[in-house]
Amino acid sequence: MIGEIEDLRYEDNPDPGRWRHRKKEKGGRSVVTFVLVLVLFGVLGGGAWYGYDKVSGFLSAADYDGPGSGEVIVEVKKGEYASDIAETLFAAGVVKSAAAFVEAAKDNPDSTGIQVGSYKLRKQMKASDAVLMLLDRKNLAVNGVVIPEGWTKMQVFAAFSEYTGIKVEEFEKAAKDISKLGVTSTWLKRTDGKKVDKSNIEGFLYPATYEIPKKTTATDILKLVIKNFNAEMEKLDFAATAQSKLKISPYEALVAASITQVEALLPADMGPVSRVLYNRAYSGDFPCGCLQLDSTVNYWLRLNGKQGKSSEKLTIDEMHGENNPYRYNAPGMSIGPISNPGEIALKGAIDAPKSQYFFFVTIDKKGTMAYGKTFDEHNANIKVACKNGIPIC
Incomplete structure (x- = not known):
C-alpha cells in the first residue's frame, strides 16, 4: 500500500x-422545486406561508421513512416560498429531498398554519412528519440559545x-x-x-x-x-x-x-x-x-x-x-x-x-x-x- x-x-x-x-452552494440543489412551486401567499397577517404545486407529474420525491433523530434548528422566514423552506430543511439534513417536503406540505391542508420562527426538528425525518413538527408550536425555539x-x-x-x-x-x-x-x-x-x-x-x-x-x-x-x-x-x-x-x-x-x-x-x-x-x-x-x-x-x-x-x-x-x-x-x-x-x-x-x-x-x-x-x-x-x-x- x-x-x-x-x-x-x-x-x-x-x-x-x-x-x-x-x-x-447557496442555491440550485433542487432547481425542479423552484420550477414546480408557482404560488406563494401569506395568511394570518403575513405570519404563515404556503406554496402550491400546480404541476402534475411531480412523482417519486426521495423521502426518509423514519421519525428521525437528534436535534437541528431551522428557521422559517417571512416571505419565503415553500421551496425556500424545503431547501433549508434539505440543507440541514432534515428531509431527504426538497421535493418531498413540498409534496407533504401540499398534501396537508393544515400547513397553511405554519408560522415564521425557528423550530427544533430532527435529522433524517419523513417529510410529512417535518410538516407536523412545524405546525406544533411546542417546537418553536424561542426561549434559549x-x-x-x-x-x-x-x-x-x-x-x-x-x-x-x-x-x-x-x-x-x-x-x-x-x-x-x-x-x-x-x-x-x-x-x-x-x-x-x-x-x-x-x-x-x-x-x-x-x-x-x-x-x-x-x-x-x-x-x-x-x-x-x-x-x-x-x-x-x-x-x-x-x-x-x-x-x-x-x-x-x-x-x-x-x-x-x-x-x-x-x-x-x-x-x-x-x-x-x-x-x-x-x-x-x-x-x-x-x-x-x-x-x-x-x-x-x-x-x-x-x-x-x-x-x-x-x-x-x-x-x-x-x-x-x-x-x-x-x-x-x-x-x-x-x-x-x-x-x-x-x-x-x-x-x-x-x-x-x-x-x-x-x-x-x-x-x-x-x-x-x-x-x-x-x-x-x-x-x-x-x-x-x-x-x-
Whole structure:
C-alpha cells in the first residue's frame, strides 16, 4: 500500500493529496422545486406561508421513512416560498429531498398554519412528519440559545454572551479547566501518547437549544452544557464503544467527530469520512501518518483571530508551520477537536464502517462524496467533481 501512494510524501510534493475545501452552494440543489412551486401567499397577517404545486407529474420525491433523530434548528422566514423552506430543511439534513417536503406540505391542508420562527426538528425525518413538527408550536425555539452543529467554542461563547450580556472573557475564564465543569476523567486521556488539554472545551459544547436562567454566571452556563454533553454521550454509549470497538480513547473519537462534522455534508458520509481519518492516523499504511486537512489548518487560523481560507489560498507556511499544532502534516489524530459535533457526526465516529480508503472529495452539488484508496483514484474523483461543477479545480 505504501508503494502505491509514495508520491504523497511532503518532501516530494508540497501539496500532498490536499483534500479540497468545499464551497457550499447557496442555491440550485433542487432547481425542479423552484420550477414546480408557482404560488406563494401569506395568511394570518403575513405570519404563515404556503406554496402550491400546480404541476402534475411531480412523482417519486426521495423521502426518509423514519421519525428521525437528534436535534437541528431551522428557521422559517417571512416571505419565503415553500421551496425556500424545503431547501433549508434539505440543507440541514432534515428531509431527504426538497421535493418531498413540498409534496407533504401540499398534501396537508393544515400547513397553511405554519408560522415564521425557528423550530427544533430532527435529522433524517419523513417529510410529512417535518410538516407536523412545524405546525406544533411546542417546537418553536424561542426561549434559549441555539448552538448549531459544527460551531466552534468562539462562536458558542459569542452566542451566550449576546444572549446573557456576560462578557466573552468570562466564558473563556470559566472554561480554563473543563474538569471543574463536569468533564470526567474518561475524556481526559488518550491512547496515542498525546495529552488532553484541560483548558480546551472545544468538542464538549454539545449542539442544542439551551434555556438560560435569568440570574446565572458563565460557569453555570457551561456546567449546564457539559451536563447535557454527558447525558447525550451516555445515550450513545460513546465512550465505551470508542474503547471497545475502535481501540482508541473517547477523546480521540470526539476529535474525529468534530472534524467529520466540518468535512462531511451528508449524514451518510459521516461514518465513511471518520474511517478515512482513522486510516490516515492509525493504520500505518499512510506515508505521513497524518490527516492532511485544510479544515484543521483553518481552525488554527480562527483560533488566532484570522479568517479561514479556501484551499488554494492557504500558504505553505500556514499549512506546514511548526508553530501550528493543527498543521497539515502533524502526525496522528489532531491534537484537539475543531468544532462541536452533533449526534449524527458522533454516531459516525464510533460506527465508522471499515474500509481501505485514504481520500474523499465532494463530487456533486448534493454533497455526495467519493472515496479513493490511492492518490490516482482521488484525482479521478476530482475530475468527476469538476465535471459536475464543484469549484475545486
